[in-house]
Amino acid sequence: MPEPEVVASRYADATPAAAPGPAGRRDLWKAALKWPMYAVAVMPVLLAAGWRWGRGEAVRLDQLLLFLGAAVLLLAWENLANDVFDADTGVDTRGKPHSVVNLTGRRDRVALLANGALALGLLLMALVAWRSTPLVLGLVLGCCGLGYLYQGPPFRLGYRGLGEPLCWLAFGPLATAAGLLALAPPTDAAIPWRSALALGSGPALATTLVLFCSHFHQVEEDAAYGKRSPVVQLGPRTAAALVPWFVASSLALQWAPVLAGVWPLTALLGAVGLAPARALIALLQQHHHAPERIVGSKFLALRFQTFNGLGLALGLALGRWF
Template identity: 45%
Template sequence: MTTQSVNQADRKLWLAAIKPPMYSVAIMPMVVGSAIAYAETGQFDSGIFALFLLAAVLILAWENLSNDVFDSETGIDVNKAHSVVNLTRNRRLVFALANLCLGLGIAGIVAIALAQQDPTVLAIVLLCCGLGYMYQGPPFRLGYQGLGEVLCFFSFGPLAMGAAYYSQTQSWSWGSQMAGVMVGLTTTLVLFCSHFHQVDDDIAAGKRSPIVRLGTKRGAALIPWTCGLVFAIAALGLLLGLFPIWTALVFGSLLSAWRLSRHVTRYHDQPQRVFNAKFFAIGFHSWSGVLLSLGFWLSAYGG
């Protein structure tokens, strides 16, 4: 093997470890929540938005890196070549970097709270961080009990959406919370789909993920229903007048939902082919979020 091919392999492993597409789950609640705030109130502070967005990315980096550290302690990542801990072989360094990201992210939220003289957003974000720690961190490790998806739904859905909306308006909105449920469901699908290819490793480490509990076939059967629920909530929002007519654009993500459902249904029991299911889920998450936020922005400009 040549030096060039080794370097390319290393770059691929590092890209897989950093997981750039996964940061959509931190970005999307900020984008959608701010779009709803502008559509409903006409308020949008670009400085607050940019600072919150950066803080959200840093906090997600903390969660990803710390989860690698916690997973290295249980041995569940022994076959995961793209674990940051396995790549660096320095658990303490990775943990220190994770905590640095957390500190910087929280500092950004503190700056928002001080500027607005309102601790509400900080309180919500700290709650989300607490749920994020309970996912993999000792002594809780709730992800090992199959509860990770529940924590993910609330952290990246209603709570994150509420924080994004509140940071712009210092108020609450039923429309933003309904959209938060949609984003929470699509984010949860990303985590849910990440389990299909690692059932054996999960079982060996004692992790009772939803796919371990349900089996891959029944787990795959849930995906079309969850996608359908996202669109049903969108239709309900339109029917109740909580979503403007432009948000019907979200139905343009039906193709992504179909591709995700088809892929996992077809390959649910083939780890070498279903390993990328989470990226299909990210596609659905991103397209639905972008189209939903675009609908709110257009409603603000076009009526």
């Protein structure tokens, strides 16, 4: 089955008068749903669960499931709202036929659906906070605020090349700290910043790489509409040369606690993400100048993020026996 972005690229230059047929629209809807992307939403709390389990501490399964559901809904809000706000600037008019706004032609209904996902996600997260500590909701609201700063008017910091640091903050220390608090007994009320930074920094870099790679195939469209992504500012060649550093830094932040004897050797299981990372690096080195060849680079980055994060979470969980 082709990657969703690859399928979508077939219609990248299509005008409204040359709409794809029913089979093509099904493929575009698969791309619009972005279901593989939800790995980035659930990873912080899965890492928190693996870390607590490996230390012999209790993991509250009900809290874990509620947090997972809320995280998925909040990322759905982020994705849908991004389509709405990009429709307002026109950046998605030609280069993103799998935008939900483009597929439905109803910006108002997509905005309503986005706000509904946000409200339901925050309601579930409020329940998680009520069963643990209000700090959980505060941290998650901070994540949502960063998400709005990235895409929402009048800020649109993603258009100024600041989306990557915002992504790292949201999916790194903030979301990881929220996950750690949500799974802990209610008496653990202090924000575990040190643990959240140690646990979330490396995987959050892998998540940030997914966002970084999403810009490569749309440099011309972004530049035309004033979206100064890092790839637009640096150029595809220089940006592609940074990808190995993203991967190496992510792994270094995960392996440093192992070398220091703080984490068990099993935490090195995060290295299972190296195969897609190598494929991603090779693809961008060879074809960074050819947008039609690299539309799937985001999904290679996503495989690295998913395999790396799950491997690390499992490795930390196994640490109690090693």
